Amino acid sequence: xxxxxxxxxxxxxxxxxxATLAFIPVGVKAxxxxxxxxxxxxxxxxxIKLSINKAKYNLTVDTRTTLLDLVREQLDLTxxxxxxxxxxxxxxxxxxxxQRVLSCLTLAATVQGKEVTTIEGLSQGSELHPMxxxxxxxxxxxCGYCTPGQIMSAVGCVNEGHTHSVEEIxxxxxxxxxxxxxxxxxxxxxxxxxx
Amino acid sequence: xxxxxxxxxxxxGQAVSxxxxxxxxxxxxTNLLDLMKKHISQPDRLLDINSVLSEKxxxxxxxxxxxxxxxxxxxxxxxxxxxxxxLVSHAILKGASPQIRNxxxxxxxxxxxxxxxxFYDTSLxxxxxxxxxxCGALKGETRMAAIVGHNPQCVAVHPSDLCIAxxxxxxxxxxxxxxxxxxxxxxxxxxxxxxxxxxxxxxxxANAIITAIEIPSNPFNKNCSYLKLRDRExxxxxxxxxxxxxxxxxxxxxEARLASGGVAHKPWRWYEAEKFLKGKTADLSNFKQxxxxxxxxxxxxxxxEFKVPMLKGAIEVALQNCLTA
Numbered sequence: 406x407x408x409x410x411x412x413x414x415x416x417x418x419x420x421x422x423x424a425t426l427a428f429i430p431v432g433v434k435a436x437x438x439x440x441x442x443x444x445x446x447x448x449x450x451x452x453i454k455l456s457i458n459k460a461k462y463n464l465t466v467d468t469r470t471t472l473l474d475l476v477r478e479q480l481d482l483t484x485x486x487x488x489x490x491x492x493x494x495x496x497x498x499x500x501x502x503x504q505r506v507l508s509c510l511t512l513a514a515t516v517q518g519k520e521v522t523t524i525e526g527l528s529q530g531s532e533l534h535p536m537x538x539x540x541x542x543x544x545x546x547x548c549g550y551c552t553p554g555q556i557m558s559a560v561g562c563v564n565e566g567h568t569h570s571v572e573e574i575x576x577x578x579x580x581x582x583x584x585x586x587x588x589x590x591x592x593x594x595x596x597x598x599x600x
Numbered sequence: 601x602x603x604x605x606x607x608x609x610x611x612x613g614q615a616v617s618x619x620x621x622x623x624x625x626x627x628x629x630t631n632l633l634d635l636m637k638k639h640i641s642q643p644d645r646l647l648d649i650n651s652v653l654s655e656k657x658x659x660x661x662x663x664x665x666x667x668x669x670x671x672x673x674x675x676x677x678x679x680x681x682x683x684x685x686x687l688v689s690h691a692i693l694k695g696a697s698p699q700i701r702n703x704x705x706x707x708x709x710x711x712x713x714x715x716x717x718x719f720y721d722t723s724l725x726x727x728x729x730x731x732x733x734x735c736g737a738l739k740g741e742t743r744m745a746a747i748v749g750h751n752p753q754c755v756a757v758h759p760s761d762l763c764i765a766x767x768x769x770x771x772x773x774x775x776x777x778x779x780x781x782x783x784x785x786x787x788x789x790x791x792x793x794x795x796x797x798x799x800x801x802x803x804x805x806a807n808a809i810i811t812a813i814e815i816p817s818n819p820f821n822k823n824c825s826y827l828k829l830r831d832r833e834x835x836x837x838x839x840x841x842x843x844x845x846x847x848x849x850x851x852x853x854x855e856a857r858l859a860s861g862g863v864a865h866k867p868w869r870w871y872e873a874e875k876f877l878k879g880k881t882a883d884l885s886n887f888k889q890x891x892x893x894x895x896x897x898x899x900x901x902x903x904x905e906f907k908v909p910m911l912k913g914a915i916e917v918a919l920q921n922c923l924t925a
Contacts, residue, residue: 446644448603468606468646471633491634495699504673504702510633511703514606515626515648558699565698579834580697 453514457482458526466513473497473508476523484524484553488582495581498554498561499523505561507580524553527560536560539594547585555581559595568599601636608648612809613780615652618645619807625649627669627705630696631712639722640713640729653707653811657681663816665774668707668809672762673698675706685815686925687845690826691765697835707810709762710773710790713801714865715837716756717741727753728798742903744837747911749864754798755901758791758866759837765826766813767867768843768859774812777805784814791866798865820845820857825921827914828861838862840911844918846882853877858890858919863898863911870894873915882923884916891915 449468454461457476466475473490476482476499488496490509497509500522508523527534536556539545546552558581562568567577574592583591606626609615619625624643626632627650635641654667657678664685666675675681676692692701695709713719718726718736725734737745737755745755771787791802804810824845830836841861847854856877858870873890880886891912898908 446603449605451606468604469601491637492630492700495697498699505699506703507630507699510630510700512606512626512629512633512646515629515650561698561702567698576834577698580699 451514453517455513455517455521456519457521458523459520464513468512468514470513471509472499472501472511472513472516472521475513476508476521482523482525486550486553488551488554493582494551494554495558496551496554498557498581500557500561503564505558522557524557527556534560535598536563536594539597540591543593543597544587544590545594546583546587546590551581551583551585555583555591559591559598562595563599568595571596601633602639602642602644604643605645606648607645609652612652612776612811615647615649616776616778616780616807616809618647619809621645623647625809627653627708628671628700628703630700630704631708635713638720640720649809653705653809660814663814663818666706666813666815668705668811668813670706672696672701672704672706672709676701684817684821685765685769686821687765687769687824687826687843688762688815690824691761691843694826694828694841695761706762706813709760710766710810710813711802711804712759714756715759716744719756727794728756728801731797731799738901742901744839744862745901745904746864747898747900747904747907748868749793749866750899750901751794753796754794754865756794756798757862757864758801759861760867761826761828761838761841761861763787763791763867764841764843764859764861766815767869768845768857769815769818769820772814772816773804773810774814775804775808776811777808782811787867788869794865801865818845819847819855823848823922823925825918825925827918827921829910829914840907840914842911842914842918844915844922846877846919846922848882851882853880853882853886856890858894858915860911860914863907870897870915872897882919884920887916887919890919 450465452465454463476485486496488494492507492510498505499508502519536559562577567573574595609618622643623645626646626648653669655669656667658665672692676689681688718724719728724736727735746757766787772784773790774784826843828838828841830838838861843859845857856874858873860868873893876893877890895908895912900908
């Protein structure tokens with residue numbers, strides 16, 4: 406008779422080993438979590454109610470979440486762009502209660518009760534906003550990364566009435582940087598809509 | 601950012617009593633959130649004071665009262681400010697970008713931290729960021745640093761434009777202390793020089809909150825100007841800036857006000873030059889002499905000597921602009 410491949414001893418020792426191995430990750434994870442609790446402060450969560458592009462959202466967010474990260478990462482509204490994340494480039498410009506602001510320096514929890522509009526909320530269905538149309542017609546962009554912020558800022562610029570001269574437009578659009586250098590097209594787009 | 605709890609006080613009393621330990625007030629957040637992202641400011645609690653403080657601009661018996669929560673853009677466009685204190689509007693519009701001015705509060709503008717690169721880089725020494733760690737700028741890159749009022753502890757400059765105008769117009773900062781009583785600090789005493797504790801930018805008592813800014817009525821609305829020189833034409837901090845205001849009787853100067861940004865740890869008033877101009881004829885030769893007096897007061901660092909001739913020119917041009925304003 407062929408020698409038996411699996412003995413009782415083999416079974417016991419391998420299954421004990423397997424069980425130990427299976428528990429190691431659990432143990433390590435528990436240990437890691439304990440250390441983490443000591444070293445890294447726990448994130449604070451809070452429930453918030455927001456109105457973005459006229460849609461209502463009930464969300465639970467980390468208190469640290471900026472409006473920019475919220476719309477991009479949690480609501481899949483990725484039109485708003487993250488450039489510098491420090492309020493220097495204007496790529497993240499959105500409207501809060503009709504005013505152009507920087508979503509990277511706005512905590513999501515502080516815009517409760519206000520109406521937020523992102524680039525996705527600018528067009529009426531499939532009909533482009535006049536400023537979007539003007540950017541296409543006047544070559545207001547090259548790579549397009551700064552464009553959503555430029556357009557939101559441009560709409561603000563027109564609404565505020567700072568379009569009396571090229572110099573005034575440039576001054577009141579200075580918060581939006583364009584590394585491709587499409588500034589001439591951007592100024593022309595704004596002049597076209599302001600007329 | 602480090603995790604923090606976010607609270608929304610509904611009264612000034614609640615806001616003040618909640619400001620314990622490392623708690624910070626949050627209004628516009630344009631400076632604070634940036635500092636938190638860079639781990640320069642690490643509050644364990646934020647007190648959102650947006651629904652606590654006034655957003656009104658009111659005419660008072662002695663002048664004007666601007667609520668702490670008025671946004672910079674709202675103040676710059678306000679009819680009362682434009683007609684009676686246009687210098688304030690000119691200065692605000694030279695600062696930041698339209699988006700940031702839409703967010704930033706008036707009180708927050710007063711409390712913004714320096715933009716000294718050594719303060720922002722956590723791998724470098726900075727007495728303002730970490731007391732006792734030394735000043736990296738003193739023997740480093742001094743292009744943006746002070747030329748007056750500095751000491752070896754700190755050579756950083758105050759970044760605000762609004763504050764230069766408020767300093768020139770002798771504003772008062774209205775605060776509510778722990779006992780919830782209203783008191784005020786003259787603008788010239790609000791910000792401080794580095795001294796031995798450059799980590800403190802101003803003399804606002806611990807726990808106190810700014811509730812308003814008052815500007816006394818003045819005769820400077822006709823002849824005033826704000827000139828800002830910087831590395832690019834817009835959306836940059838000042839190398840030097842000048843707020844100038846003249847009260848004229850014909851071409852004789854009854855009273856003059858001169859203040860500068862980008863030159864010191866606090867908004868800097870040029871009292872000697874103001875005294876010199878009083879009673880003089882408003883012409884270029886007197887403006888040049890005033891600029892000379894100012895230049896003699898400065899002590900540039902190794903590497904920012906260029907700021908002195910730049911400041912002299914800025915003083916002359918700002919004063920001349922007052923005549924055509």
